[in-house]
Amino acid sequence: MAIRWGSYRVRGFYDELIRVAGRPRPAALALCQYLRNLTDNELEEYKTAAEMAISVMGITFTVYSEEEGSIDRAWPFDIIPRVIPKSEWMQVEQGLKQRVQALNLFIDDIYHDQNIVKDGLFPASLLENSVNFRKQCVGINPPGGIWAHICGSDLVRDNNGVIYVLEDNLRVPSGVSYMLENRLVMKRVFPDLFENQNIMPVDDYPSQLYDMLAALSPRQIDQPEIVVLTPGIYNSAYFEHAYLAQQMGAELVEGRDLVVEKDDCVYMRTVDGLARVDVIYRRIDDMFLDPEVFDPDSYLGVPGLIRAWKAGNVALANAPGAGVADDKVVYSYVPEIIRYYLDQEPLIANVPTYRCFNKDEKEYVLEHIAELVVKPANESGGYGMLIGPQATIKERESFKKLIQKDPRNYIAQPMLVLSTAPTMVNNRVEPRHLDLRPFILSSPNDIYVTTGGLTRVALRKGSTVVNSSQGGGSKDTWIVDDEGL
Amino acid sequence: MLSRVAENIYWMARYIERAENTARLIMVNSNLLMDLPRGVHPGWQPIIEILGCEEYYLQQHEDFNERAVLKFLIANASSTSSILFSLQQARENARTIRDIIPREAWEQVNDLYMMAKSNAVSGYSKRGRYDYLKKIILGAQTITGLLAGTMLHDIGYDFLRMGRNLERAEMTTRILDVRSANLLPEHEGLTPFENIQWMSVLKSLTAYQMYRRTIQVRVRRKDVLKFLLKDKSFPRSFYHTLLEVKSCLRELPRNEEAIAKLNEVGKKVLRADQAILQQDELHRFIDELQLGLAELSQAITRIYFQ
Numbered sequence: 001m002a003i004r005w006g007s008y009r010v011r012g013f014y015d016e017l018i019r020v021a022g023r024p025r026p027a028a029l030a031l032c033q034y035l036r037n038l039t040d041n042e043l044e045e046y047k048t049a050a051e052m053a054i055s056v057m058g059i060t061f062t063v064y065s066e067e068e069g070s071i072d073r074a075w076p077f078d079i080i081p082r083v084i085p086k087s088e089w090m091q092v093e094q095g096l097k098q099r100v101q102a103l104n105l106f107i108d109d110i111y112h113d114q115n116i117v118k119d120g121l122f123p124a125s126l127l128e129n130s131v132n133f134r135k136q137c138v139g140i141n142p143p144g145g146i147w148a149h150i151c152g153s154d155l156v157r158d159n160n161g162v163i164y165v166l167e168d169n170l171r172v173p174s175g176v177s178y179m180l181e182n183r184l185v186m187k188r189v190f191p192d193l194f195e196n197q198n199i200m201p202v203d204d205y206p207s208q209l210y211d212m213l214a215a216l217s218p219r220q221i222d223q224p225e226i227v228v229l230t231p232g233i234y235n236s237a238y239f240e241h242a243y244l245a246q247q248m249g250a251e252l253v254e255g256r257d258l259v260v261e262k263d264d265c266v267y268m269r270t271v272d273g274l275a276r277v278d279v280i281y282r283r284i285d286d287m288f289l290d291p292e293v294f295d296p297d298s299y300l301g302v303p304g305l306i307r308a309w310k311a312g313n314v315a316l317a318n319a320p321g322a323g324v325a326d327d328k329v330v331y332s333y334v335p336e337i338i339r340y341y342l343d344q345e346p347l348i349a350n351v352p353t354y355r356c357f358n359k360d361e362k363e364y365v366l367e368h369i370a371e372l373v374v375k376p377a378n379e380s381g382g383y384g385m386l387i388g389p390q391a392t393i394k395e396r397e398s399f400k401k402l403i404q405k406d407p408r409n410y411i412a413q414p415m416l417v418l419s420t421a422p423t424m425v426n427n428r429v430e431p432r433h434l435d436l437r438p439f440i441l442s443s444p445n446d447i448y449v450t451t452g453g454l455t456r457v458a459l460r461k462g463s464t465v466v467n468s469s470q471g472g473g474s475k476d477t478w479i480v481d482d483e484g485l
Numbered sequence: 486m487l488s489r490v491a492e493n494i495y496w497m498a499r500y501i502e503r504a505e506n507t508a509r510l511i512m513v514n515s516n517l518l519m520d521l522p523r524g525v526h527p528g529w530q531p532i533i534e535i536l537g538c539e540e541y542y543l544q545q546h547e548d549f550n551e552r553a554v555l556k557f558l559i560a561n562a563s564s565t566s567s568i569l570f571s572l573q574q575a576r577e578n579a580r581t582i583r584d585i586i587p588r589e590a591w592e593q594v595n596d597l598y599m600m601a602k603s604n605a606v607s608g609y610s611k612r613g614r615y616d617y618l619k620k621i622i623l624g625a626q627t628i629t630g631l632l633a634g635t636m637l638h639d640i641g642y643d644f645l646r647m648g649r650n651l652e653r654a655e656m657t658t659r660i661l662d663v664r665s666a667n668l669l670p671e672h673e674g675l676t677p678f679e680n681i682q683w684m685s686v687l688k689s690l691t692a693y694q695m696y697r698r699t700i701q702v703r704v705r706r707k708d709v710l711k712f713l714l715k716d717k718s719f720p721r722s723f724y725h726t727l728l729e730v731k732s733c734l735r736e737l738p739r740n741e742e743a744i745a746k747l748n749e750v751g752k753k754v755l756r757a758d759q760a761i762l763q764q765d766e767l768h769r770f771i772d773e774l775q776l777g778l779a780e781l782s783q784a785i786t787r788i789y790f791q
Binding site: 256269 | 580581584790791
C-alpha cells in the first residue's frame, strides 16, 4: 500500500484533506479511501497517464530564454486533487462577489467624482503616486460602470483554517485555462472517482466568459464579433489566449490584425477585407494597448483603440485603468471600500497589512522586518518580494533601504502559515503549501464565480511560492457536495 | 480568416518549398561537377546567381570555392535563400498558426529545422552531403504530404498551395535563366557535356524522368525549355504552377485583379516558342515572366494580407 494516511504528518499546518494523522476531513473521505487502496504500481501508472494526457493535450506554459528562444514546458500537475466542501465554498463565492462588486464601484468612482477621496476615506496622494492610475481614463463610462470584467483573486488559508484574500488581479489575470485542463486530465485518469462522487463541474467557464463579453457589445446584434487580443506567441500565457479563443469560437488576434478607421470603429483585417470588431478581450497590459495614448513605442497595440473605446464603439475587457485597484496598497483599503460602497461587512478577510507610506506603520515594518513579508505595490508573479523569516540579514538591510527610499511602493504582511494538501513526491504523499485563484466575471447584469478555481501548489518542500515561473505546480480543485456527509 | 493567419500559412509554404529547392540545386550541381571535364567548371557561382544573392555573397566572400558556397547556401543565418534560414522562417510562421495546422505537421516542421541545424556540417562535406540534402528534401515533402492529408482543405489550404506554387514558379524561371546563360558555348567537341548540362537542368527540378516519359527524344535545349515552361502536367513546370495558383484564387473572394494578372502571365508563357530559340531573347522573355510573377505576388499580398 503506497499511501498511508496514518504516517502523513500535518502537525503545525492546516491540511486541506487530512484533519489529523489518519483522519480525512468529511468532504475528502471518499477520495482518501480511494487513494489508500491504490497500489504502488497503480499510482505510478496514474501519474504516467496524467503526464501523458498533459503532453498529448499540449498543455504548456512558455518560458523565454535568450539561448533557445521560447520553450514550451509541460504544465507541472499533481494528481491528488484539493477538496473544498460546497457549503464552505458558497460562502467564499458570496464574499468574492461582494468584493468585486465593491471594487468595480471603487474604480468607477475613482475615474469620476472620487467621492471616497472627498469623504476622507482614501488618501488622494495614493492616486497621484499610483502606477496603475490612468488619467486618460477619467470620465469614461464603460457599459454598466464595470471596469474589472475578469478578476482573479488569490485566496490562502492560514493554520487556523481562516481563508483570506491575498491579492486581487484586475489587469490581465491568467491561469483559468489550466483550471479547465486540470479537470480534463483528472477525468481521463480517474473516471471512476467522478462517477461515485458529487463533484461540481467547472467546464462552463468559456461559455460564461463568452456571454459576459457578448453582453458588452456596443452593437445589439445576435453574434457580436468578439476577439482575444494577445501580445503573441512569446507571451508566457499564449497557450491560454489561444485556448480561450478556441473554446469561445473567437478570433485570436494580435495588435497588427486590428485597425481603427476614420469612423472610430475597430476592424480586423481578414482575407475578405475589414470586419468590424465589437468586443476585445485584451490580454495586453494597459501601457501597450494604444501608442496614441500610452507607450508611443508599443508595437503590440492598436493606434486609436482608446479613441474607439471612448466613443463607445468597442468594448474592452478589462477596461484600461482597472488596475488601479490591483495595487497592494489599495488592497489594504478593500475592507473600507466594501463598507463605503455597499454598507456591508466584508465576508472574506484581508490579510492584515502595514502600509509603509504611513509613518508609524513604516517604523513597525522596519523594526519587525524579520517577521514580515514585504511586497512591492505593483509587482505580480511573486517578483521583488522579501520573505523576512527566510531572508539573510543582508537582504533585509537592502529591503529596509528600498522602503525608506520609496515607502509608498511597499506594504508588509505577517508571515502566514499557508495550508497544505497531500502531494505526490516520489510515490509518497507529503504536505505541500498551496493557494487558490478563483476567477470572477462581472457583466452589467450578473456576477459569476468559477466553481473553485486554480489551485497552485509549491512543489518544493517548505516553500510557499506557488508561481509556475518559480517552481510551482497545480492541482485539480474539487468543490464536493457535502450535504449529508 | 485573419489576413495575418493566411499570410503565415502562405509564407510557411513558400519557405518550406525554398528550402527544398535549394537542397535540390546543391545536390544536382554536386553531381554535375563530378562529370564535367577539368578546367571548364562553371563551379558554384551559377548557383549563387540562380538564388539571386551574388551581391550579398560577395560582401562576405572573395571567391566561389565549394566549402564557402555550401556553408552560405546551407547555414548562412541571414541569406534569405539558405536552407537554415528558410526552415527557421517556416518554423516561425508555423508556430503562430499551430492551432490551424495539424499538430503532426508542426512537429515535422520543428524536427526538420532541428535536424538541419544540428547536422549542417555534414552538408558541407562531400561525403555527408547526399544524405543531408536527401533528408531535407524528404522532410519537406513529408510536410507537404502531411498537410495535404490532414489539414482542412479550406481557404487556408488555398493560401498554402499558392505559396508553394509561386515559390516553385520563381525557382523554375531562375534555374532556366541562369543555367541556359551559363551553358558551355556550342562547340563540337563538347556535345556530350552540353547534353549532361541540360540533363542537370532537368534534374534540378526532378524533371528528368518525367521529361523522358513525355518527350521521348534526346535531351535538347528547345524541348527542355518547352517542357519546363509549358507542360501542363509536370508539377514544377511554370505553366502548371500557374494553373495551381489559379485554382486556389478561384476559391477566394475579391480575386478579379489577381486572376487577370495571372492570365496575362499564362498567355505569355504559352507563346514561348519563338523566344526560347535564342539566348538573348530567352533572357528577356524570362525577365518578363518574372516581372509578371512579381506583380501577381504583390497583388495577392495587397489584396489578402494588408
